[in-house]
Amino acid sequence: MEPLIGPRVKLRPMLASDGPDLVRAAADGDLWKLPYTFIPSADTVDKYIRIALEGRADGNTIPFVTQLVESKAIIGSTRFWKIDWEHRKLEIGWTWLAQSWQKTFVNTEAKLLMLTFAFERLNCIRVQFATDELDDTSCAALLRLGAKQEGIIRHDLIMAGGRKRDSVMFSIINDEWPEIRRRLEERLSESSNPNQTTDASRLDR
Template identity: 55%
Template sequence: MSVTAVPLTLTGSLVELQPLQASHAAALLQAAADGELWNMTFTIIPDARTVDAYIATALRGREAGTMMPFVIVRRDTGQVIGSTRFWKLDMANRKVEIGHTWLSASAQRTGFNTEAKYLLLTHAFDTLDMVRVQFTTDELNAKSRAAILRIGAKQEGIVRHERIMPDGRKRNSVRFSIIDPEWPEVKARLQEKMAR
């Protein structure tokens, strides 16, 4: 059985990462409305016209064994505040990418993102035995780049014209990674951040 076939919930003290379902459409739209995130030009966040296709793509990826999509839920309120996923899952080479991560405007620069990343990285390295976890963000997305560096990933370079954005812009993407020998130090740093 595929590692992605079993619905997986990752639980922390602040957030719970629950398997994305078609029934999450309204909650995702409400989360994205906090900041009107669908207006961002350097990432793709669903709006009312695209949410069903956004979810369908993620669920097809889960069925194919290449993705594990989640909603990010606040444990204190039960409110969906965003989404994230494992994707580009490659069990043969023991590597995965964490991406498609976004949080409601009011949940950004809080402990929610740090804990969500910690849960994903811990599952990737300690349970799935990955040797590499990578992150990719738009060259123009300074906030995302800074957040990825803060968790301890290393910048590897810029992939030019890596994808075409919905507005037709040819996006340059910045690639980051954490590899298995670096994980213990990154894990300790994240635990220290969460304790604060």
């Protein structure tokens, strides 16, 4: 698959050799300590990448690293997963950004790239997101994105330390996409300052 490239953000398919750069990005804020999601550390990055690449080989996952177009620096990761080709739906998840790039244009531009690809290239009828019920920031960000909250999946995941996570499910359907695209493009056009606060980063698992 070719990279998804915007004016300032590039989503490049993940490689087995990306481990050191991912750990370096996650070290900006010690993100692996977050209780809400799975972010690689030096001890877990090999497994993190292996799971992503196995999913790609199985045809149900498309993992990316998030890069800045200008500097080519890797500053996070995201992926399409739970891809259901028959029913034309998927989930956007495993999304995280280095702390220095949270609440900037990066997440908005990355989501625009991914949603455009999902709805306009893959012809999806549904894109879903799941986030930790305790993560108010991500829940609010998904609502601002235009996703609709659908419900809570109880004891959805077992987190580090053994906590049983309840996940809040959100979705965007194809009928809603044109208006959401318009809003995202408008938001990006207003964020000429690369450090302007435009969104939250911990959008989904």
